[in-house]
Amino acid sequence: MNYRQFGSTGERISALGFGCMRFPEYEKDGKKNVDTDKVDEMLAKAYERGVNYFDTAPYYCNGGSEAALGHGVKPFRDKILLSTKFPTEVAKKPGDYRRQLESSLERLGTDHIDFYHFWGIDKEIYDDIILKQNLLEDARKAKEEGLIRHISFSFHDDPAVIQYIIDTSEAQGVPMESMLCQYNLLDRSNEQMMAYARSKGLGTVAMGPVGGGRLAAPTELYAKLTGGASIPTYELAFKFVLGNPDLCCALSGMENLDMVEKNTALASGSVSFSQEEWKQLGDAMDNLKKFSDLYCTGCKYCQPCPAGIVIPQIFNMYTYYNVYGLKDHARKLFDQYVEKGGVLSDACLDCGKCEKKCPQHLKIRENLKMVEAIFKK
Ligand code: SF4
């Protein structure tokens, strides 16, 4: 296993982290339960092969992940780093942070959590819940008492907000020590901010290193890039993420022993591309995108649309479909968008505001119809 310095936390972290959101489950009396026998075996195997970072959250696996993880790592708890998360929506009154933390400690069967994350935050949550309710102070106290060892956050918002969170928490005297964010070959939007986080001494962990699983399936991707050389797409995506020197650890939500073996082998060998190969691959991906007949950079200048159409999201599905050849995945994303009540072009007010603001001068209205027609087939 390869290890990296985890920012200024003083920890050394394995390049592969175990994401505990896809534990195997079985159904009994209509209820899903984590299969602890299988999970124990998977966790032991990962540990044996050098994984030392295990990441869970209270709601993963229908609420069963923390307890299953705690059970599985008991024999080697003091040799590993446990990470879990604080769901900010539970913070309604003073003491809620502490109560939630204690319930996680109990489920994990441990007296401390190594990395306790403010979970899935954006600017609104950070300002309106964390700062307003003084949760940073609660975290500082918990750290002082040894209940948590490091204060962390996981993130879903515009990349610039990362800098805001890092800077303001530091200014309040409770600096963030590690960060978990989305990063993969197809979504590099957080790259610059990962570099910023590292420069401020934070450890960085990526979720979705293989594109939330979507790159795991055989695709036309690598063939397009290389003219058919034989590195599997899965391996390519993994190596790309680990090739970024600003990243400390790539989380993978492993579902079975086979995945544990495969991923630990990948993270133990010569994982990284050289800096030059890494850059070439990134550039090649960007170029692929540029050759698209619909080159949307995802800048969001066209937003908000008064009709509520999430234009960059719809165009991004087309990029998956047309540029990366991930047709099934793109269709799935479109179906999910519709299922969640996402607005489509039939609601367009024809105001033209989006097209005036688009730096790529895209014919947005026309293209929305074209993309939707593909997915509605
Ligand atoms: S033209 Fe249609 S898609 Fe564009 S901003 Fe107006 S309502 Fe939205």
Ligand code: SF4
């Ligand atoms: S403004 Fe244009 S390039 Fe930017 S996200 Fe909207 S459609 Fe894409």
